Amino acid sequence: MNTLFDLDLLHAFVAVVDARNFTAASRHLNLTQSTVSQKILRLEETAGLRLLDRSKRTVRPTEAGEQLLGYARRMLSLNDEAVATLSRVSMNRTLRLGLPEDLASAFLTPVLADFIRSHDKVTLDVTSGLSQDLRRGYDVGEFDLVVVKQRSGGKDGVTRWPDPLGWLDSAMHPVIEADPLPLVAFPPHGLYRSDMTQALDAAGRRWNIVYTSSSLASIQSAIADGLGVGLLPLRAALPVHRVLTEAQGLPEIPPMEIAIHHRQDASALILAVAAALADAIDRGGHGGNTGS
Known part of the structure; x- marks a missing residue:
């Protein structure tokens, strides 16, 4: 029954x-x-x-x-x-956001927390990852808004900021004189890796990748401990690092840029999140945005 x-x-x-x-x-x-x-x-x-x-x-x-x-x-x-x-x-609205790990952990998560506290009907679904993965997800509709690091010179992105790069070595255990030069890098196809190896090839400098990680904090630690030299945004340099220049025989690398991407018909909530993130990036030392 x-x-x-x-x-x-x-x-x-x-x-x-x-x-x-x-x-x-x-x-x-x-x-x-x-x-x-x-x-x-x-x-x-x-x-x-x-x-x-x-x-x-x-x-x-x-x-x-x-x-x-x-x-x-x-x-x-x-x-x-x-x-x-x-x-x-x-009644709730879920906003799907993608942020690079270094920017998210540095100063963007407090902004998102403040946003949630002032918008009690909004739920955030935030993914932190590599810029190339975030951009790929945005292009296929997985995200409403992404902040990514990309090559400069184009007009791709709602708002953009220059993000200069620098060669970093350990302040306590420098390895710049080693031959071949040991390198600390992100995974294949990640940002900065090909820039680093191609520039060294063009300069005739022998190199060898000794440490690979998708975590910025891990990359920073490996450089500081003397495992190798790495190419990172200058904003990622820590007191335990030494910023190298052309005087040490390393070529200058064109700057990258930070960009916010959202669709032209984005909702008022997405526009509000974009404005809050843009303000945080400005306050984080990336003034002089080149928003299109």
Whole structure:
């Protein structure tokens, strides 16, 4: 036997029990008394038992009705809870953002936290990763907005900032004189890696990649500990690093840029997030944006 109770019938049943008569229950439910009576009869047919004692002036639940009453209240309460939860979800808006790891961990996450606190109906789905992966995801619709690092010189991006690069060595354990030059790099096809190796090839400098990581913090530590030289944004240089120049025989590398990408028909919320992120990037030392 697969019995399914109708919540509408349970609602009428609880109303009659609470009112103790059909007339008051019908007024509470804004239904005719005959309609309420029909609902109770249908519920009793479903249960296969008599649920209300109508023999006296005051309607009372039978023994079976008393047992059903607790379940009915719980089922109706769960229904109300589900409706309320879905109502809140429908009012919320989820914004899908992509941020490079170094920018996210440095100063953008506090901005996003502030944004959430001032927009209680907004949920953020933030992904941190390599710029090439974030841009690829944005292009196929996985993100509403991304902040990426890209090659300078184009007009791709809503707002852009120059992001100069520098050769970094360990301040305590320099390896610049080693031959071949040991390198610390991001994974193949990651930013800066091909710039670094191609520039060294053009300069006739022998090199060898000794450490690879997709984590900026790991790259910074490896350089500081003397594993090798790395090419990073100058903003990523730490006191434990030494910034190398052409005087050490290393070629100058054209600057990259930081760019915000969102669609032309972006919602007001996306525009607000973009403005907050742009302000944070400006305050983080990347003034002089070249927004198109």
